[in-house]
Amino acid sequence: SVSAESMAPSQDKDYVKVVIPKTQEQRKRIENSIENNFLFKNLDEEQYKDVIDAMVEKRVSNHEQIIRQGGIGDFFYVVETGTFDVYVSKNGAPPEKVHSYGPGGSFGELALMYNAPRAATVVATSDSVLWALDRVTFRRILMENTSRKRKMYESFLEEVPILVSLEPYERHKIADALESAVYEDGQLVIKQGDIGNNFFLIESGEASVMKIDEEGIEHELPGLKKGDYFGELALLNNKPRAVNIKAKGRLKVATLGKKAFVRLLGPVVDILKRNSDNYETITRNARQQ
Ligand code: 1OR
CATH class of the missing domain: 2.60.120.10 (Jelly Rolls)
Known part of the structure; x- marks a missing residue:
């Protein structure tokens, strides 16, 4: 279950902004990667700049594991190029592929939002480029909007007959959009x-x-x-x-x-x-x- 405290975005202004120096070309590539991503909608100018400042470029090889189910949440990832598969193991059973991501996709928000262990394993299925956003910046800027929308639509979407067969996580993604x-x-x-x-x-x-x-x-x-x-x-x-x-x-x-x-x-x-x-x-x- 989710405690109210872990969901509350930090109220104090007592943080140091993360700024990873980057070129104009890198900034442009981040902007393109997040352009159609709903989690980045409705940011004001300063929030948008802070998010881009904080992102770190991460180049990964085919077959590389980015996130391990059960691990600790450190980063949220946006895909610039390449492809990724998501595996979930339930009650110790062998992992099953449940999802995949391509350019513009994003993953790794759940552990950061809920202070929970990683819910799935994510593996690159090609040489890829990711942009990683640290936990503190994610929670400070992207979490409030995301959790508000997921909460707002949660009970409604659960009762929409056409959507009952979906996983709760699939309904969360619909809520984002x-x-x-x-x-x-x-x-x-x-x-x-x-x-x-x-x-x-x-x-x-x-x-x-x-x-x-x-x-x-x-x-x-x-x-x-x-x-x-x-x-x-x-x-x-x-x-x-x-x-x-x-x-x-x-x-x-x-x-x-x-x-x-x-x-x-x-x-x-x-x-x-x-x-x-x-x-x-x-x-x-x-x-x-
Ligand atoms: P995380 O921080 O837990 C793994 O790290 C990430 O995989 C997770 O955030 C999501 O961003 C992403 N269930 C849970 N996490 C998923 C799922 C998923 N798909 C992608 N992720 N599914 C339910 C499986 C029973 C798949 C739904 C299509």
């Missing part, structure tokens, strides 16, 4: 025919679903409620939005961009596709009414 948005009664969330860029989960409220047929006649389809999702179809099939979706009363949604959707919902894509087969039946039934 989610952004909430609010729509007022009657506001259009998705417009039929538009290009799709986002996936939506309903945090609270309801949405109505309307399909306009070839003759321009609007048909009402079954509505959506808390825990339901929408917007996946255009992302799965690269097709225009198939329906109009409107807020029915105040609607709060959590959204994922397309890239994050593909990366994080990979394990449930088959379920999403299977479920979407039902849409045709639903649409047909609605037309017959």
Whole structure:
């Protein structure tokens, strides 16, 4: 379990900033590596500079072990180039591969956030370049945002039916990437025919679903409620939005961009596709009414 104390970001300003001298070229490479990483979103200018100042370049060879399950957490890592596999051994059983990372990925935050032993072993599967951030700087700058978001979405994501089959850690990664948005009664969330860029989960409220047929006649389809999702179809099939979706009363949604959707919902894509087969039946039934 996680004690409140270990989660509290340090309040005192009584720290010495870590500054590892680096070239302009190295700074540029760090910026590119963290550009699409959600843990680095919403940093102010000073925090952003402090993080880059503190990072250390680490070149590793194929097969090199970066983190050992059970070990002590010292650094958080961002991948600039190369690939890594993650292994977990449960109750002394042989380690199983559970995940892999490529450029832009990051790992090693759990032990630093929770003052816990390393939860997995991470091994390079090619010659690679990493940027390592020390524990103190990680906790001072990156932890607050990360743990706030993971906590905020945790209980909600546990109750989303499509996500129940995921590991808790996979839901944490989804939480890192989610952004909430609010729509007022009657506001259009998705417009039929538009290009799709986002996936939506309903945090609270309801949405109505309307399909306009070839003759321009609007048909009402079954509505959506808390825990339901929408917007996946255009992302799965690269097709225009198939329906109009409107807020029915105040609607709060959590959204994922397309890239994050593909990366994080990979394990449930088959379920999403299977479920979407039902849409045709639903649409047909609605037309017959
Ligand atoms: P850490 O500090 O514990 C190992 O060091 C890192 O591997 C860990 O932080 C995560 O950043 C990363 N479970 C736990 N840690 C994982 C997992 C994981 N995948 C990557 N890491 N999974 C659950 C396995 C039962 C895999 C989920 C896809």
